[in-house]
Amino acid sequence: MINTKKKGLATLRRSTLTAITLILFVMVVIAGFISPYFLDMYNLQSLIRDLAFVGMIGIAQSLLLLVGELDLSVGKIASLCGILAGMLMVNGGVDPFLSLGIALILGLVFGLINGLLITKLRLNSMVATIGMSSVYGGINLVLTKGKAITQIPESIYSLGKGNIGPIPIPFLFTLGVLLLVLFLTKKTKTGRYIYAIGNNREAASILGIKVDKIRVMIYAIVGMICALAGILYVARLGSSQSTIGEKWPMMSIASAVIGGVALTGGTGNPAGALVGAAIISVISNVIVLLGVSVYWQSAVSGIVIVLAISFSSLSTIISEKKQKKLG
Amino acid sequence: MKVLEAKKITKLFPGVVALDDVDISIYSGEIHCIIGENGAGKSTLIKCLTGVYKPDAGEITINGKDAGKERSLFRRVAYVPQEINLFGHMTVAENLFLPYEKTGVNGLINQKELNQRALPLLKDFAINVEPEMLVRDIPVSAQQLIQIVRATVCQDYQILMLDEPTTSLTTEDTVLLFDIIRKIKATNKAIVFISHKLEEIFELGEVITVFRNGKRVAHERMPNVDLAWVITKMTGRAMNQDETFYSEKVTDEVLLEVNHVTGACFTDVSFKLRKGEILGFTGLVGAGRSELMQAIFGYLPAYGGSVKLNGKPFKLGETNYSVRHGFIYLPEDRKKMGILPMLSVRENITIPSLSKLTRYFSISRKRESALTEAVISAYNIKTPDAEKKIQFLSGGNQQKVIIGRSMSCDPQVLVFDEPTKGIDVGTKAEIYRLMKKLAEEKGIGIILISSEMEEVMKCANRIIALYHGEIYGEFACGEKKERILSAIIGVQADSKGSYAHD
Structure with a gap:
C-alpha cells in the first residue's frame, strides 16, 4: 500500500518538467487564438527578449534552490554591475568589452561576498540577501545619485538589441547559460554534490562533501550570471539605470518554482526555470495584448502565477487524497 | 485504590510489535517503577497511558471508566517527559501556567497574579528561582523541577508519571526530588517512575514492573526482589541464537589510537582499535x-x-579529511544523516566515488552503472531497479546501500552507529555477518555502537561501556552480561576497580 502511494508521487514529480512544458505550449496556442497579434514576429521577439532576462536569473536562482537556499539580491547585483560597467565605459574610458569583462568578475565577487557571509556567519540566506540587496542598491545610489548613465558606446548595443537570424541575442546567452548550468548539474561530480546537499545537508557532510565550499561557489556563479544579465540589459536600453532588475528576485523564484524546482531543495531541473519564465512572460504579454487595464495587469498576472505555482502541489494533494480513499 | 488499569494493550508500528498484550494496574498512594532496556516498550506504554498513542488493541480504564471513549479522563494523568521542553524565552511563572485554559487563567493575562500564584508552588518544591526569571537563565536542575511542578499544577491529577526525571539532576537535587515525590505520594496520588538507574528504583520504588521486547515479563513488590533479579528479568538471558559474529582475525597492529579526547558530551576518552577487530561501544x-x-x-x-x-x-x-583517509561513519539516523532521500539508489551508491568515475569533467554513465550493479549484487540490495528513489527502500536495504557505498571509499575504520535500528531480525544477522566479513577479509577496524546488549555481545571482540561520557569499563567478549549492564548504568565498579561516582 505504502509502496504504490509513493510510486504515484514519484512519477508525478518526475514528469513535472514535461507537464509544465506542455502547459506552456497549450498557453501559446490559446494566446495565438485569442489575440491575432500574439504570433506576430515583432511581438514574439520582444517577448523572448523579455523572458531571456527573467529566464537567465531564474536558472541562476534554481541553482541556489537546489541546495535549499535563495538569493534576493540578484536584481541589485545585476543593476550595480550594469552601472559599474557603464561608468567604466563612459566615465573611465575603458574599452567597452573589457568593461563588460570586469563587470562580470565584479558580479562574481558580489556573489562570493553573499556566499561567504551566509556560510561563515551561518546566516539564513533569505534574510542575509535582503540585507545585501540594500547594500548593493545603496552603493548604486551613492555612485549614480539616482541618475542613469547615458552615452553607452554603441558597439555593445547589439548584445542587447540584436538578433541572430530571428532569435534575440540575449536569449542565445540564456540558452548558453542553461547549457553550462545543465552540464554542471547533470554531468559533473559537483552537480551531484549540489543535489546531495539539497537532499540532506547532514548526510552530505558525513559523506565528506565540502558543503560550504560548494554553497559559496554557487553564490559566486549566481553573482556572475546576474552581472551578465545586468550588462545585457544595459546594452538593450543603451543606458545604465539603477532600476534594472527590480522585479527579478521574485520573478526568478516564481519561474524556478513553476518549473518544478522545489523551494526546499534537492529536486528539480534548472531547465524548468526557463520554461517557468516563459509561462510568466506569455501571461504578461497576453494581458497587455488583450488590453487589460493597466491598473489590473499586475493583479491578473499575479493570480495566474499563483495558479501556476499551485500546479505541482495540487497534483500531490490530489494523489494523496486518492490514496487516502483507497487506504 | 486502583486508579488506572490497562488490559491487554497492544501497539503496532510498521514492522515492530512495540507492545504485546500488556497488562498493568496503578494504585493511588503507591510508587510504581517501570524498568526495561532501550526499546523494551516503556515509552510506548507511557504514551498509551497518557493518551498520546491510541493502542491497536486493549482497554485503558481510569477510575473504572473507559478512557478510550472518554478521553478527558487522560487529564487525570500528569506526565513529565524525559527531555526538558519548556519555553526558554518565557518566565518561570508563564511556563508554569501554560496553557492558560487548563490553569484557570482566562482572557487577559495578569503578569502580577501569575507571579503571585507561582510563589507558593516554587516554595513547596524548594526551587530557588524568582517567578519572573527567564527559564533559559535558570539551572538545568531547576528546569527539571519546574517541569514537574508544571505537570502537577495544570490539572486535577491523580497519577504522576516521571520519565527518567533524574538524568539532568545532581545528587543533592535527586535527594530533594525524591522527598518531593514522597510528599506527593503522601497525598494519595499514584506515582509512575521510569528510570535506568537501578539504585534509584531500589531507593524509591514500592512495586516494579519489568518490560522486555514489548512484553511485560515480571511484576513484583519491591521488598521481594534484589538487583540480580531485576537484571535477569530485564535482559532475559535469551541468547537463544548461538551464532556469534566477532572477528576471528584480530591482528596486533594498532589501527586507530584515540588519546584523551574531550567534547561536548564526553570527557577524556582513550581507546585503541586493532586491525580486523570489532570494538563494541555500549551505554x-x-x-x-x-x-x-x-x-x-x-x-x-x-x-x-x-x-x-x-x-x-x-x-x-x-569530515572530508576523515573520509579521504578511510575513516567512515555510518550514522544511526539513516533518514536524517545517511540517505539522500530524493535521489536514486544509483546516485546514493556512487556519491562517494564520483571522482573515480569522472572522465573529462563529466561522470561516465557506463562506469557509474557498472559500479551500481556491482554494489547491488555484492551487498544483496533488494530494489526493483537502480533508478528507484532510495526513500522507498526498506530500512535494511537502505542500510546495505550505505555500507556498500562506504566500501568503495577504501575504508580502514568503519563506525557503525546502531546499524540494526529499526531492522528486522533476518536482516540483522545479515548485517552482522557482513561486519565480520569486512573485519576478517579486509582487515578493517570496526567500531560498533549499539544499545542492544545482545548485539554487542554477539559481534564485538572487546566492549567498552560509556556512562555519562566516560569509559566505565572495558570487557573482553564472553564477559557476563550482568557486569557490562552494571557498567552502563553506572552502579558498580568496572573491571579495573575504579568506582562509579554520582
Whole structure:
C-alpha cells in the first residue's frame, strides 16, 4: 500500500518538467487564438527578449534552490554591475568589452561576498540577501545619485538589441547559460554534490562533501550570471539605470518554482526555470495584448502565477487524497 | 485504590510489535517503577497511558471508566517527559501556567497574579528561582523541577508519571526530588517512575514492573526482589541464537589510537582499535557514544585530545579529511544523516566515488552503472531497479546501500552507529555477518555502537561501556552480561576497580 502511494508521487514529480512544458505550449496556442497579434514576429521577439532576462536569473536562482537556499539580491547585483560597467565605459574610458569583462568578475565577487557571509556567519540566506540587496542598491545610489548613465558606446548595443537570424541575442546567452548550468548539474561530480546537499545537508557532510565550499561557489556563479544579465540589459536600453532588475528576485523564484524546482531543495531541473519564465512572460504579454487595464495587469498576472505555482502541489494533494480513499 | 488499569494493550508500528498484550494496574498512594532496556516498550506504554498513542488493541480504564471513549479522563494523568521542553524565552511563572485554559487563567493575562500564584508552588518544591526569571537563565536542575511542578499544577491529577526525571539532576537535587515525590505520594496520588538507574528504583520504588521486547515479563513488590533479579528479568538471558559474529582475525597492529579526547558530551576518552577487530561501544541513550565517534570523525567539534590513524596524526574537525583517509561513519539516523532521500539508489551508491568515475569533467554513465550493479549484487540490495528513489527502500536495504557505498571509499575504520535500528531480525544477522566479513577479509577496524546488549555481545571482540561520557569499563567478549549492564548504568565498579561516582 505504502509502496504504490509513493510510486504515484514519484512519477508525478518526475514528469513535472514535461507537464509544465506542455502547459506552456497549450498557453501559446490559446494566446495565438485569442489575440491575432500574439504570433506576430515583432511581438514574439520582444517577448523572448523579455523572458531571456527573467529566464537567465531564474536558472541562476534554481541553482541556489537546489541546495535549499535563495538569493534576493540578484536584481541589485545585476543593476550595480550594469552601472559599474557603464561608468567604466563612459566615465573611465575603458574599452567597452573589457568593461563588460570586469563587470562580470565584479558580479562574481558580489556573489562570493553573499556566499561567504551566509556560510561563515551561518546566516539564513533569505534574510542575509535582503540585507545585501540594500547594500548593493545603496552603493548604486551613492555612485549614480539616482541618475542613469547615458552615452553607452554603441558597439555593445547589439548584445542587447540584436538578433541572430530571428532569435534575440540575449536569449542565445540564456540558452548558453542553461547549457553550462545543465552540464554542471547533470554531468559533473559537483552537480551531484549540489543535489546531495539539497537532499540532506547532514548526510552530505558525513559523506565528506565540502558543503560550504560548494554553497559559496554557487553564490559566486549566481553573482556572475546576474552581472551578465545586468550588462545585457544595459546594452538593450543603451543606458545604465539603477532600476534594472527590480522585479527579478521574485520573478526568478516564481519561474524556478513553476518549473518544478522545489523551494526546499534537492529536486528539480534548472531547465524548468526557463520554461517557468516563459509561462510568466506569455501571461504578461497576453494581458497587455488583450488590453487589460493597466491598473489590473499586475493583479491578473499575479493570480495566474499563483495558479501556476499551485500546479505541482495540487497534483500531490490530489494523489494523496486518492490514496487516502483507497487506504 | 486502583486508579488506572490497562488490559491487554497492544501497539503496532510498521514492522515492530512495540507492545504485546500488556497488562498493568496503578494504585493511588503507591510508587510504581517501570524498568526495561532501550526499546523494551516503556515509552510506548507511557504514551498509551497518557493518551498520546491510541493502542491497536486493549482497554485503558481510569477510575473504572473507559478512557478510550472518554478521553478527558487522560487529564487525570500528569506526565513529565524525559527531555526538558519548556519555553526558554518565557518566565518561570508563564511556563508554569501554560496553557492558560487548563490553569484557570482566562482572557487577559495578569503578569502580577501569575507571579503571585507561582510563589507558593516554587516554595513547596524548594526551587530557588524568582517567578519572573527567564527559564533559559535558570539551572538545568531547576528546569527539571519546574517541569514537574508544571505537570502537577495544570490539572486535577491523580497519577504522576516521571520519565527518567533524574538524568539532568545532581545528587543533592535527586535527594530533594525524591522527598518531593514522597510528599506527593503522601497525598494519595499514584506515582509512575521510569528510570535506568537501578539504585534509584531500589531507593524509591514500592512495586516494579519489568518490560522486555514489548512484553511485560515480571511484576513484583519491591521488598521481594534484589538487583540480580531485576537484571535477569530485564535482559532475559535469551541468547537463544548461538551464532556469534566477532572477528576471528584480530591482528596486533594498532589501527586507530584515540588519546584523551574531550567534547561536548564526553570527557577524556582513550581507546585503541586493532586491525580486523570489532570494538563494541555500549551505554545508555545519551551516554555520548555517537557524539564521541562523530567528533573523531570531524562532524562535531572536539575540544581536546589527539587521534592517530596507522601511527600517523589524524586531523580532527573535517569530515572530508576523515573520509579521504578511510575513516567512515555510518550514522544511526539513516533518514536524517545517511540517505539522500530524493535521489536514486544509483546516485546514493556512487556519491562517494564520483571522482573515480569522472572522465573529462563529466561522470561516465557506463562506469557509474557498472559500479551500481556491482554494489547491488555484492551487498544483496533488494530494489526493483537502480533508478528507484532510495526513500522507498526498506530500512535494511537502505542500510546495505550505505555500507556498500562506504566500501568503495577504501575504508580502514568503519563506525557503525546502531546499524540494526529499526531492522528486522533476518536482516540483522545479515548485517552482522557482513561486519565480520569486512573485519576478517579486509582487515578493517570496526567500531560498533549499539544499545542492544545482545548485539554487542554477539559481534564485538572487546566492549567498552560509556556512562555519562566516560569509559566505565572495558570487557573482553564472553564477559557476563550482568557486569557490562552494571557498567552502563553506572552502579558498580568496572573491571579495573575504579568506582562509579554520582
